[in-house]
Amino acid sequence: MAKKYAMIHDNNLCIGCQACNVACRSENQIPESVYRLQVWIKPEEYPNGTLGYEYHRQSCVHCENTPCVSVYPTHASFKNEDGIVLVDVDLCVGCLYCVAACPYQARYVDPVTKAPNKCTFCHESRLSRGEEPACVTVCPTDALVFGDLNDPKSKINTVLSERVTYRQKERLGTKPKMFIVPNHKGGIKS
Ligand code: SF4
Ligand code: SF4
Numbered sequence: 572m573a574k575k576y577a578m579i580h581d582n583n584l585c586i587g588c589q590a591c592n593v594a595c596r597s598e599n600q601i602p603e604s605v606y607r608l609q610v611w612i613k614p615e616e617y618p619n620g621t622l623g624y625e626y627h628r629q630s631c632v633h634c635e636n637t638p639c640v641s642v643y644p645t646h647a648s649f650k651n652e653d654g655i656v657l658v659d660v661d662l663c664v665g666c667l668y669c670v671a672a673c674p675y676q677a678r679y680v681d682p683v684t685k686a687p688n689k690c691t692f693c694h695e696s697r698l699s700r701g702e703e704p705a706c707v708t709v710c711p712t713d714a715l716v717f718g719d720l721n722d723p724k725s726k727i728n729t730v731l732s733e734r735v736t737y738r739q740k741e742r743l744g745t746k747p748k749m750f751i752v753p754n755h756k757g758g759i760k761s
């Protein structure tokens with residue numbers, strides 16, 4: 572059976588350190604002015620009155636129903652057999668329809684190739700060598716879990732069965748393969 576790769580970002584374990592962002596830049600040689608991954612930090616006041624932070628990971632969420640692929644006139648943007656959404660730079664005509672169509676603002680225009688680019692789950696680098704994505708490997712708190720949804724014994728399926736998760740903008744029907752464990756800090760105990 573084909574693989575179906577997905578990721579979890581646990582908002583309770585994340586500390587906003589940006590090690591994932593730095594590792595992604597290094598592994599995938601991302602130019603300074605753009606990014607495949609950013610963790611935004613937002614101050615929060617919780618229901619019990621305590622103060623804390625929310626950590627929002629912004630990157631491609633590898634939709635199953637892909638607005639960026641549907642809009643493409645030349646099929647330069649496509650989903651591979653493992654469910655990973657990729658861009659074939661050689662087929663890109665630079666129309667940037669895909670950048671506009673992405674509801675997650677996950678794509679950027681590479682300043683060198685002038686073509687759209689984004690998170691690939693490290694498909695062309697670490698994954699092709701049988702290694703986990705760079706961001707997952709360096710996270711000091713294990714806030715990121717990566718794996719195959721079609722493997723019932725995978726760690727990602729274990730975590731998904733044990734934790735409550737949600738996906739961003741589910742109402743759009745995009746079926747993201749990025750799951751988020753919501754923050755439960757500051758809850759009111761009964
Ligand atoms: S490396 Fe881990 S803890 Fe640090 S910002 Fe990224 S996800 Fe959060
Ligand atoms: S998050 Fe954006 S770039 Fe990634 S698959 Fe979905 S629509 Fe495409």
Ligand code: SF4
Pocket residue numbers: 594595596598599607608630689690691692693694704705706707
């Ligand atoms: S999976 Fe790879 S390309 Fe995607 S954000 Fe993580 S390090 Fe970057």
